[in-house]
Amino acid sequence: MDVYLIDGTYELFRHFFAVPAAKDVNGQEIAAVRGVLVSVLSMIERGATHLGVATDHVVESFRNDLYPGYKTSEGVAPELLSQFPILEEALAAMGVVVWPMIEFEADDALASAAAKAAQNQNDGNGVGQVFICTPDKDLSQCVVGTRVVQLDRRQNVVRDEAGVVAKFGVRPQSIPDYLAVVGDSADGFPGVSGWGQKAAASVLSHYPRLEDIPKDWREWHPSIRKARALSESLFSAWNDALLFRTLATLRLDAPVFDTVEQLRWRGPRPSFEECCRRMKAPDLLRRATAASRSAT
Numbered sequence: 001m002d003v004y005l006i007d008g009t010y011e012l013f014r015h016f017f018a019v020p021a022a023k024d025v026n027g028q029e030i031a032a033v034r035g036v037l038v039s040v041l042s043m044i045e046r047g048a049t050h051l052g053v054a055t056d057h058v059v060e061s062f063r064n065d066l067y068p069g070y071k072t073s074e075g076v077a078p079e080l081l082s083q084f085p086i087l088e089e090a091l092a093a094m095g096v097v098v099w100p101m102i103e104f105e106a107d108d109a110l111a112s113a114a115a116k117a118a119q120n121q122n123d124g125n126g127v128g129q130v131f132i133c134t135p136d137k138d139l140s141q142c143v144v145g146t147r148v149v150q151l152d153r154r155q156n157v158v159r160d161e162a163g164v165v166a167k168f169g170v171r172p173q174s175i176p177d178y179l180a181v182v183g184d185s186a187d188g189f190p191g192v193s194g195w196g197q198k199a200a201a202s203v204l205s206h207y208p209r210l211e212d213i214p215k216d217w218r219e220w221h222p223s224i225r226k227a228r229a230l231s232e233s234l235f236s237a238w239n240d241a242l243l244f245r246t247l248a249t250l251r252l253d254a255p256v257f258d259t260v261e262q263l264r265w266r267g268p269r270p271s272f273e274e275c276c277r278r279m280k281a282p283d284l285l286r287r288a289t290a291a292s293r294s295a296t
Contacts, residue, residue: 003117003127003263004048004151007134008055008098009106011036012087014154016080024278029079033087034281039153040096041284044291050127050263052256053091054109055084057100061108063187063247070247071188090279093272094288097263104254107138111250113257114142120260127260131158138184140164141175141250169201174208180245181210181234189244194226194233203230210234210241267292 015035022031043051059073059081073081084100091098099109110132120126132139135152143149143164150159164172182200183191206221207213214220217231224230234241257263268288276285 001049001127002129002131003113003260004043004051004131004133005110005113005117006040006043006051006053007106007110007132007136007139008036008053008087008091009084010134010136011039011053012055012083013080015039016077016083021079022280024280026278028086029083030086030279032080033083033090034279034284036087037090037094037281037284040091041094041287041291043153044265044295045287049265049295050260051265052097052099052113052263054099054101054106054113055088056106057084057088057102061101061105062103063105067189067243067247069188069190071186090272090275093269093275094284095265095268095272095292097257099254099256101254104251107136108251108254109256110134110139111142112252112254114148115252116256117260117263118144118148137168137175138179138187138248138250140168141172141248143172168197170204171208174204176245176248176250177204177208177210179248180241183244184248187247189247191244192234192237192241194229199226199230210245265295267295 012032016032019031019035021029022034024030040053059071059076063070064072088098088100101109114130114132117127117130130148131151132142132148133151133153139150140159143159143161146160159167161172168175168178170178178200181192181195182197183189202224203213206224213234215235217227220227220231272288273285276282
């Protein structure tokens with residue numbers, strides 16, 4: 001079987017800005033939650049049997065202790081933040097495994113789950129492919145050959161290791177180093193001055209890790225342009241670059257599952273009926289019940 005690991009934070013943000021507002025029976029904004037539930041259920045209806053969803057239960061994580069400028073929940077609409085716990089509860093009621101992250105981030109949970117799922121070899125009962133369902137560039141570091149891949153469900157694009165190289169110019173293992181020098185505005189760290197995407201790809205395609213880069217720019221590969229300026233910029237900001245790489249490196253020790261079989265969808269729980277009533281979503285209950293009969 002294949003394993004589908006879903007970025008619940010991305011999905012909630014995406015639906016919040018894509019669907020009209022809607023209230024549940026208590027007047028709580030609920031439209032994004034309903035959108036994510038429909039999206040996940042559609043995957044099950046199309047044959048996904050093993051899946052898990054990671055969410056940022058709180059936006060802040062251990063990375064905020066490492067770097068004060070790291071992303072926070074400041075500026076996020078309260079109507080969006082309030083839907084995270086509702087989504088987590090609703091997914092669990094629908095019978096889907098959920099990982100609400102507090103100390104870690106959702107990306108860490110996805111990385112941890114992908115690494116763990118990939119350990120199960122395809123021996124007839126094990127895992128075939130692992131699909132990390134998010135377009136987030138951070139997760140590109142988790143791609144392994146054609147076994148662990150990224151799936152952008154909105155664009156219907158699958159990115160394997162060759163796809164990562166084609167997009168970024170570096171292999172998955174170099175993505176944290178790439179982000180360290182290029183920066184990541186979404187996560188709140190600036191990168192290294194003078195290092196754009198082309199420069200980072202040019203250098204890191206020859207020297208996969210920051211430590212591999214010669215300190216003497218005259219020893220750099222002759223194809224690298226502006227080597228002297230890039231070298232001076234990097235090594236004058238060396239400690240910052242290493243810190244940014246730490247921020248960009250996804251952890252593989254987030255608490256997720258013990259066995260892949262725990263990810264098997266076995267149908268909605270009894271509490272899902274009340275959940276759908278509150279959300280004014282009777283069709284969700286009907287579809288989940290029908291999918292459960294098909295799954296068994």
